[in-house]
Amino acid sequence: xxxxxxxxxxxxxxxxxxxxxxxxxxxxxxxxxxxxxxxxxxxxxxxxxxxxxxxxxxxxxxxxxxxxxxxxxxxxxxxxxxxxxxxxxxxxxxxxxxxxxxxxxxxxxxxxxxxxxxxxxxxxxxxxxxxxxxxxxxxxxxxxxxxxxxxxxxxxxxxxxxxxxxxxxx
Amino acid sequence: xxxxxxxxxxxxxxxxxxxxxxxxxxxxxxxxxxxxxxxxxxxxxxxxxxxxxxxxxxxxxxxxxxxxxxxxxxxxxxxxxxxxxxxxxxxxxxxxxxxxxxxxxxxxxxxxxxxxxxxxxxxxxxxxxxxxxxxxxxxxxxxxxxxxxxxxxxxxxxxxxxxxxxxxxxxxxxxxxxxxxxxxxxxxxxxxxxxxxxxxxxxxxxxxxxxxxxxxxxxxxxxxxxxxxxxxxxxxxxxxxxxxxxxxxxxxxxxxxxxxxxxxxxxxxxxxxxxxxxxxxxxxxxxxxxxxxxxxxxxxxxxxxxxxxxxxxxxxxxxxxxxxxxxxxxxxxxxxxxxxxxxxxxxxxxxxxxxxxxxxxxxxxxxxxxxxxxxxxxxxxxxxxxxxxxxxxxxxxxxxxxxxxxxxxxxxxxxxxxxxxxx
Numbered sequence: 001x002x003x004x005x006x007x008x009x010x011x012x013x014x015x016x017x018x019x020x021x022x023x024x025x026x027x028x029x030x031x032x033x034x035x036x037x038x039x040x041x042x043x044x045x046x047x048x049x050x051x052x053x054x055x056x057x058x059x060x061x062x063x064x065x066x067x068x069x070x071x072x073x074x075x076x077x078x079x080x081x082x083x084x085x086x087x088x089x090x091x092x093x094x095x096x097x098x099x100x101x102x103x104x105x106x107x108x109x110x111x112x113x114x115x116x117x118x119x120x121x122x123x124x125x126x127x128x129x130x131x132x133x134x135x136x137x138x139x140x141x142x143x144x145x146x147x148x149x150x151x152x153x154x155x156x157x158x159x160x161x162x163x164x165x166x167x168x169x170x
Numbered sequence: 171x172x173x174x175x176x177x178x179x180x181x182x183x184x185x186x187x188x189x190x191x192x193x194x195x196x197x198x199x200x201x202x203x204x205x206x207x208x209x210x211x212x213x214x215x216x217x218x219x220x221x222x223x224x225x226x227x228x229x230x231x232x233x234x235x236x237x238x239x240x241x242x243x244x245x246x247x248x249x250x251x252x253x254x255x256x257x258x259x260x261x262x263x264x265x266x267x268x269x270x271x272x273x274x275x276x277x278x279x280x281x282x283x284x285x286x287x288x289x290x291x292x293x294x295x296x297x298x299x300x301x302x303x304x305x306x307x308x309x310x311x312x313x314x315x316x317x318x319x320x321x322x323x324x325x326x327x328x329x330x331x332x333x334x335x336x337x338x339x340x341x342x343x344x345x346x347x348x349x350x351x352x353x354x355x356x357x358x359x360x361x362x363x364x365x366x367x368x369x370x371x372x373x374x375x376x377x378x379x380x381x382x383x384x385x386x387x388x389x390x391x392x393x394x395x396x397x398x399x400x401x402x403x404x405x406x407x408x409x410x411x412x413x414x415x416x417x418x419x420x421x422x423x424x425x426x427x428x429x430x431x432x433x434x435x436x437x438x439x440x441x442x443x444x445x446x447x448x449x450x451x452x453x454x455x456x457x458x459x460x461x462x463x464x465x466x467x468x469x470x471x472x473x474x475x476x477x478x479x480x481x482x483x484x485x486x487x488x489x490x491x492x493x494x495x496x497x498x499x500x501x502x503x504x505x506x507x508x509x510x511x512x513x514x515x516x517x518x519x520x521x522x523x524x525x526x527x528x529x530x531x532x533x534x535x536x537x538x539x540x541x542x543x544x545x546x547x548x549x550x551x552x553x554x555x556x557x558x559x560x561x562x563x564x565x566x567x568x569x570x571x572x573x574x575x576x577x578x579x580x581x582x583x584x585x586x587x588x589x590x591x592x593x
Contacts, residue, residue: 056374059375066374066520066521067376067524068524069532070528071528080455080459084403088447090400090402090542090543092546160375162376163379165378165541165542166532
């Protein structure tokens with residue numbers, strides 16, 4: 001890449017594209033690291049103040065139903081989700097690990113649209129790991145305060161019969 | 171499978187009982203753990219409760235508005251198809267081909283002209299009557315069904331159905347009384363408070379498998395004692411607290427129950443002092459989830475009804491759901507949530523209901539606690555089948571109360587359960 005002469009518009013576009021993709025990849029690496037490491041307090045900051053976060057069963061999504069398994073309409077609601085997880089909810093201890101698939105990135109007028117598969121694996125104490133969520137993420141990233149943030153994240157999951165609880169976010 | 175006669179008229183002999191299972195204590199204040207874990211007892215529950223004289227929740231009418239619309243579900247362990255077979259008729263038929271037993275309909279929902287098994291293309295009309303058997307008369311004078319084969323005798327098994335204010339109920343038994351009588355007049359009033367005849371609309375579904383006995387889910391919603399302790403979110407934000415004006419009502423048989431309460435404000439008082447994990451200083455960053463409006467007559471904000479054995483009808487502030495229980499063995503059940511609204515709700519009201527849905531379902535601020543604690547109960551029961559759970563909060567009585575410091579509705583259910591099960 002460094003030896004490339006950027007005098008043709010195609011090359012410039014390609015380089016810009018590669019740089020953008022690298023930034024987006026870094027963003028997701030940081031996002032999933034924070035969640036896998038259960039740094040929940042850091043999680044809302046990956047979103048813009050006005051945002052939409054949805055974890056929705058595939059059947060609801062495809063039939064146009066708005067009901068979500070988890071929903072937030074602002075960063076504040078994401079913070080409340082964290083408050084619930086840390087202060088009010090009761091659940092057995094567990095680890096979640098997230099395995100995102102290859103990333104599709106499309107720049108558009110309203111931000112950067114991305115799509116990737118997501119597998120979330122849950123391990124409870126002394127138990128074998130199980131899949132807690134299998135789905136696809138339709139996200140929109142925007143520039144906000146000098147960094148990329150999620151303005152919209154819609155996680156559509158095929159695994160509609162949830163293995164008891166969905167505790168931590170996707 | 172028997173279409174049971176009324177439970178009281180049965181003759182229960184010692185040999186009839188599951189081996190080694192004795193409920194030694196009187197009444198229903200001590201529940202032996204084997205009722206949650208013994209497979210033989212569970213098989214008997216399927217026969218006497220699920221396929222016996224009880225109405226089972228199937229669907230909301232709004233899910234199948236047009237003739238030919240169907241959805242599949244499971245009653246007890248039996249797969250069924252719920253289909254609108256005429257403008258003013260809903261049929262519930264077993265999803266099992268009369269020929270070779272194929273569970274032929276694999277879709278969750280859809281629209282169809284007839285019911286067709288893919289194996290040998292036996293076709294049934296929307297009421298389950300057999301209308302097509304390929305090669306019935308043979309092929310070029312060879313083979314075919316015997317001359318005495320009567321299609322009228324080989325339809326799909328049809329269940330009795332009642333559609334009551336937008337909800338579809340079915341029963342396997344001929345002895346089940348009409349739905350209103352099954353509820354009793356008191357519970358008819360509770361039922362029609364929310365299911366008042368207005369048209370309903372589906373907002374969406376949540377589904378979860380809870381690895382605990384199905385009765386634990388019924389008990390959970392018959393137990394207001396836990397709601398003010400386990401659910402810190404509820405208590406912290408005043409949605410359900412032990413000092414609020416509340417009531418527990420039970421029908422005459424003891425099988426149905428309702429928890430009624432009124433929300434209050436966030437506060438610290440002598441009741442919250444009894445809660446080790448109470449979080450008096452918590453603030454929500456975006457409190458729109460608590461933007462509640464009073465929409466039903468009276469000042470009650472919570473009405474949680476258990477219709478034995480299959481469903482919980484939830485009205486918790488503005489969140490309305492049916493929570494269907496589908497048992498999958500002694501140790502687990504599938505839990506299907508249908509969140510709904512009234513068809514004439516404003517967009518703001520629909521948004522409010524979907525927002526409050528964050529409290530419920532498998533990721534709910536409140537309901538996730540229940541799935542977790544039910545799994546933990548089952549873990550405790552499994553190794554000690556002969557130990558007993560204590561159900562003595564509020565004494566030993568089985569009667570309605572005007573407070574929530576009681577387990578009376580759980581006792582009511584087990585009094586009825588023992589009667590039906592002959593144990």
